[in-house]
Amino acid sequence: MLSDRSRPVIEATLPVVAENIEAIATRFYTHLFGEHPELLDGTFNRGNQAEKTQQMALAASVAVFASSLVKVPEQLPEHLLNRIAHKHASLGITPAQYEVVHDNLFWAIVDVLGDAVTPEVAAAWDEVYWLMAYALINQERGLYSARGVRPETVWREWQVVEKVDETPDVVTFKLRRTDDRLVRTSLPGQYVTVQVPMPDGVRQPRQYSLTKADDGEHRQFSVKRVHGNGKPDGEVSNHLCDSVGVGDRLTLSAPFGDVVLDDSRPVVFASAGVGITPMAGMVSHLASAGSHLPITVLHADVDEASFALRHQVLEDVRFLPEASAHVWYEHGAESSLPVDVHAGQMNLDDVKLPDGAGYYLCGPVPFMRAVRSALIDRDVPARDIQYEVFGPDLWQADLVTEETPGATAA
Ligand SMILES: Cc1cc2nc3c(=O)[nH]c(=O)nc-3n(C[C@H](O)[C@H](O)[C@H](O)COP(=O)(O)OP(=O)(O)OC[C@H]3O[C@@H](n4cnc5c(N)ncnc54)[C@H](O)[C@@H]3O)c2cc1C
Ligand code: HEM
Numbered sequence: 301m302l303s304d305r306s307r308p309v310i311e312a313t314l315p316v317v318a319e320n321i322e323a324i325a326t327r328f329y330t331h332l333f334g335e336h337p338e339l340l341d342g343t344f345n346r347g348n349q350a351e352k353t354q355q356m357a358l359a360a361s362v363a364v365f366a367s368s369l370v371k372v373p374e375q376l377p378e379h380l381l382n383r384i385a386h387k388h389a390s391l392g393i394t395p396a397q398y399e400v401v402h403d404n405l406f407w408a409i410v411d412v413l414g415d416a417v418t419p420e421v422a423a424a425w426d427e428v429y430w431l432m433a434y435a436l437i438n439q440e441r442g443l444y445s446a447r448g449v450r451p452e453t454v455w456r457e458w459q460v461v462e463k464v465d466e467t468p469d470v471v472t473f474k475l476r477r478t479d480d481r482l483v484r485t486s487l488p489g490q491y492v493t494v495q496v497p498m499p500d501g502v503r504q505p506r507q508y509s510l511t512k513a514d515d516g517e518h519r520q521f522s523v524k525r526v527h528g529n530g531k532p533d534g535e536v537s538n539h540l541c542d543s544v545g546v547g548d549r550l551t552l553s554a555p556f557g558d559v560v561l562d563d564s565r566p567v568v569f570a571s572a573g574v575g576i577t578p579m580a581g582m583v584s585h586l587a588s589a590g591s592h593l594p595i596t597v598l599h600a601d602v603d604e605a606s607f608a609l610r611h612q613v614l615e616d617v618r619f620l621p622e623a624s625a626h627v628w629y630e631h632g633a634e635s636s637l638p639v640d641v642h643a644g645q646m647n648l649d650d651v652k653l654p655d656g657a658g659y660y661l662c663g664p665v666p667f668m669r670a671v672r673s674a675l676i677d678r679d680v681p682a683r684d685i686q687y688e689v690f691g692p693d694l695w696q697a698d699l700v701t702e703e704t705p706g707a708t709a710a
Contacts, residue, residue, distance in 0.1 A: 302369045302427060309424035311370050313416075314363075317425070320412050321359035328408035329355055336400060342495050342503035343391055347535065348692055357692030365432050376435055382558040383693055385439035389447075390493040390556040391505060392454040393440060398433045405429065447484050447554045454553045455495065456481075458519060460546050470574060470608035471541045472511065472522040475550060483517060486510050486555035488563070488585035489578050489660070489688075492519060493553040496536050496544075503551075506536045509577040509688070510555060511609060513588040519552060522608055524574035559660065559688045561585060566594040566654035570646065570671045572663030573601060578688055579662060580609045580616075586623075587616035594654040595623035600646040600667065603631040614639055626651050648674045661687040 302310065317324070329349060333340055340346065348354035361380055368377040409425065410417050444450055458475035466472050477483055486492075491507045498504050508521035525541050526534025544550065561567065561582045569579040576599055586595060597617055601607040607627065614637055617623045626640045633643040642650055648671070659675060661668045668687050675685055 301373055302431065306424035306427045307370060307373075309420055310366055310428060313421055313424070314366055314370065316413065316416065317366070317409075318363045321363055322356060324405075324408045324412045325355040325359040326352070327411050328358070328405050331407055331411075332401070332404040335404060340502065342505060343393075345505055346502075347504075350532075351691075353692045353694065356694055360694055362428075362432070366428050369428065369431065379558075381432075381435050381439060385436050385443060386556040386558045387507075388436065389440050389443040389454070390491065390507065390553045392451040392553070394451045395437045395441075398437060402426075402429055402433065443556060447556075449484065449554050455551050456554070457549050458552050460544060460548050460550065461518075463544075463546055466522060466608040467606050469525045469527075469606070470522055471525075472520060472609070473540070473544070473550075474512075474518055474520045475552070476518050478549065483514070483519075484554040485514055486581075487557070488513065488561040488582040489559050490555040490557035490581075491578070492521065492555050494521075494536070494540075495551040495553070496539060498535060498539065504536050507690075509557075509581055511577050511580040511584065511612070513581070513585040522574070522577050522580075524608070557688075559686045561660070562658045563589065563591060563593065566596075566657040568596045568598065568653055568657045568659045570598040570659065570661050570663075572599070572646070572667040573606070574608060574690070575661075575663030575667070575688075576607070576609050576613065577662070579660065580613050582660065583613055583616045583620075583623075587619050591620060592622055594657070595620055596651065596654060596657070597623065597625040598627075598646060598648075598651065599625070600628040600663070601630070603629045604635050604637065610637060646671065648678065653678065653680070657684065659685040661685065662690075665689065 345354065361384060364377060364380055368375075406422070406426070444454070457478050459478050460473055461476045462474035464472040464474075489509070491509045493505045493507050495503050495505045508523060510519060511522050512518070512520035523537050523540045526537045528534070559578065563586060567582070567586070569582065571579045579597065579599070583595070583597060586593070595617070597613065599607065604610065614625060617625045618638065624640070626642065627635065628642045628644060628646045629635070630644065633641045635641040646667070659680060661671055672685055672687070676682060
């Protein structure tokens with residue numbers, strides 16, 4: 301909890317910090333990588349740096365955390381901390397690195413705000429930083445311990461044993477462990493960070509959702525090529541699809557991710573495009589557990605040929621006694637599969653939703669925003685809707701609410 305001394309200082313300076321926080325975050329990263337170039341090799345995602353999404357995510361998270369301390373002092377913003385802690389754990393972040401981030405962040409704050417940072421202001425923001433840092437460090441310690449790993453042992457080598465072209469743009473990789481050590485279990489909905497050596501010698505980390513239930517020996521994930529459309533093509537997705545094949549080894553983290561399946565109640569999955577991946581993992585888990593829960597799978601895509609993992613997901617749905625699936629294809633209601641097919645954008649008016657369900661959304665942010673609004677209009681409580689963003693979460697105000705615990709974990 302924020303001290304009585306710091307609270308008024310934070311309240312008074314929050315507007316100026318919030319106004320400048322993107323500039324602070326940008327200066328922070330430039331300075332951090334200047335001082336610690338090793339963080340660019342295997343820890344930070346240079347695509348997110350180029351897009352500035354990580355700078356914005358850091359800035360927004362500090363602003364959300366600080367205003368929450370002022371507005372709701374009795375409660376930490378759990379969903380925000382969960383999302384960040386899982387991402388950090390999947391990258392093997394250590395407590396000692398918080399000191400490094402602190403020093404560089406405060407250097408950037410002074411660099412941007414200058415004389416406005418009086419000793420009193422610096423002390424108050426220092427308190428905010430360490431409140432947030434210790435909340436994250438403690439949570440990350442719990443996550444490492446639950447997985448039986450330490451930050452340095454998060455990583456493990458796997459070998460590609462199958463590579464399947466799902467669609468013209470999506471490739472599924474199946475990997476097997478390369479030694480007899482126990483495979484860490486995943487919770488349905490979680491992802492791994494894949495750390496890939498790039499042709500320039502720099503390792504790049506990216507997250508991929510697990511698409512198949514654990515079998516104690518394999519991991520499976522599916523990668524969609526990112527086309528640049530005027531900007532550079534996505535480097536890791538295209539490298540994996542083009543240059544990594546059967547027999548090659550990949551370094552994967554243990555599984556993490558805060559949007560995980562609650563399999564004690566009916567479930568509705570709503571996805572679009574490659575957003576099917578965490579849903580496929582959760583449906584696979586339900587199928588291998590022989591679930592009798594009411595399960596509704598809703599998926600939107602361009603057409604059937606673009607629908608990745610369609611055979612796996614629809615087979616699992618057929619196997620589950622209380623499950624049904626509906627798909628929407630932008631290019632028309634043409635399907636050769638045993639599925640209820642509609643033309644156009646996903647429209648929830650076309651489907652009956654089970655009572656008391658938990659909802660999981662994944663896909664482009666405008667898609668998730670539209671589905672979430674439609675669910676709220678149908679009186680689904682916001683706390684029952686979770687979503688997964690395939691990039692740093694920017695804490696869109698209309699997706700995150702105080703009522704949405706673990707909002708980003710889907
Ligand atoms: C929790 C989570 C789960 C995910 N699950 C999946 C999954 O199951 N399947 C999947 O396919 N993806 C998934 N992703 C997304 C995945 O992690 C990668 O972000 C994705 O594969 C793109 O990586 P890339 O290296 O190909 O693209 P990047 O190289 O990182 O590029 C990303 C964007 O940045 C732009 N960019 C890059 N460099 C520059 C530059 N210099 N100037 C301007 N723009 C630039 C690119 O044009 C592109 O639009 C997930 C992400 C998260 C966070
Ligand atoms: C209080 C301190 C910190 C805050 C507020 C913070 C905040 C964040 C946020 C908001 C994200 C994005 C999460 C998402 O994916 O939605 C993130 C990711 C990340 N953080 Fe932190 N972080 C802190 C400390 C650290 C430390 C000490 C390190 C170690 C160097 C670190 C390294 C990373 C990395 C590598 C990512 C992923 C970046 C990417 O994928 O682009 N963070 N952090």
